[in-house]
Amino acid sequence: xxxxxxxxxxxxxxxxxxxxxxxxxxxxxxxxxxxxxxxxxxxxxxxxxxxxxxxxxxxxxxxxxxxxxxxxxxxxxxxxxxxxxxxxxxxxxxxxxxxxxxxxxxxxxxxxxx
Amino acid sequence: xxxxxxxxxxxxxxxxxxxxxxxxxxxxxxxxxxxxxxxxxxxxxxxxxxxxxxxxxxxxxxxxxxxxxxxxxxxxxxxxxxxxxxxxxxxxxxxxxxxxxxxxxxxxxxxxxxx
Numbered sequence: 257x258x259x260x261x262x263x264x265x266x267x268x269x270x271x272x273x274x275x276x277x278x279x280x281x282x283x284x285x286x287x288x289x290x291x292x293x294x295x296x297x298x299x300x301x302x303x304x305x306x307x308x309x310x311x312x313x314x315x316x317x318x319x320x321x322x323x324x325x326x327x328x329x330x331x332x333x334x335x336x337x338x339x340x341x342x343x344x345x346x347x348x349x350x351x352x353x354x355x356x357x358x359x360x361x362x363x364x365x366x367x368x369x370x
Numbered sequence: 371x372x373x374x375x376x377x378x379x380x381x382x383x384x385x386x387x388x389x390x391x392x393x394x395x396x397x398x399x400x401x402x403x404x405x406x407x408x409x410x411x412x413x414x415x416x417x418x419x420x421x422x423x424x425x426x427x428x429x430x431x432x433x434x435x436x437x438x439x440x441x442x443x444x445x446x447x448x449x450x451x452x453x454x455x456x457x458x459x460x461x462x463x464x465x466x467x468x469x470x471x472x473x474x475x476x477x478x479x480x481x482x483x484x485x
Contacts (some may be wrong), residue, residue: 288470298411299374299461299476307471346413350470357403357426358474362412 257279258350259281270369271338277332277364287294287368289330292349293319294344294363303345307352308328337368372396378461381459382483388450391480394443400467401454403474404437408458418444428476452484461484 259282269275282288288307292300304315311323321332330347347361373469375394381473383389394440396403403418418425428436434453439445463474 274484290473292474292476295480299463299478302473302475305471305473352440352470355420355470357415357418360413 258287258349258351258356258359260347260359260361262345262347262364264364265362266365266367268367268369271339272336275332275334275337275341275366275368276364277345277347279330279332279361280312280328281330281349282328283349283351287330288350288352289321289323290348290358291315291319291330291332292346292348293361296343296347300346303332337366339368339370342366342368371389374462374464374475376460376477376480378427378480380481380483382454382485385453385485386451387484388448389452389456389482389484390420391462391482392445393445393477394446395464396463396475397398397443399464399475401465401472402445403440403463403465405461405463405476407456407461413461416447429479441464448480451480454484457482457484 261280290305291303294300304313306313306323306370314320319334346361346363348358350356380415390400404416406414416429417437419439437447459479463476465474466472
């Protein structure tokens with residue numbers, strides 16, 4: 257079975273400061289890991305993914321995420337937050353064998369203050 | 371590419387009425403998914419199709435829910451009869467075939483309110 261945990265319901269950060277949104281996962285085999293962002297009244301939007309290779313993955317809008325196999329984590333980061341980054345962020349995982357559906361975390365609300 | 375298109379964006383109906391939600395996936399995508407999002411339960415996968423064939427409908431809440439995909443460019447999710455607890459945002463998503471590395475592309479959802 258596969259699962260995702262996003263331990264924080266909400267993350268607050270001031271504009272210009274670095275941000276981190278945490279995610280840990282559990283799969284039987286190797287993971288495919290994804291981050292999505294959801295703005296109000298919109299669908300989820302793909303940000304970035306880790307499949308294999310470099311543990312630091314870069315994605316849209318200046319976001320990046322670091323895969324850590326020993327800690328089974330895939331934290332989302334950005335060096336300098338913008339007010340417009342305020343949104344709901346979802347981490348998701350699936351196993352790399354065959355085709356399994358994505359398992360989403362419950363989401364973390366990011367609030368960036370001016 | 372227009373992305374995944376869902377209609378209607380908002381639906382308000384009375385308990386007991388039939389509701390039909392519609393989805394047009396991205397052209398060339400082989401997988402189609404229906405999700406439901408609520409504050410209490412988060413994102414729930416209801417059903418998904420591969421090449422228009424339903425693969426897993428274990429997330430469909432009960433027999434009142436049904437989904438079809440008559441062709442590669444159209445899918446419907448029907449609720450009959452609707453109940454107030456069905457109120458939620460329903461999302462359709464599609465993805466390319468192949469490995470599980472393909473991300474999902476979501477539509478903007480249908481907000482359903484059952485009174």
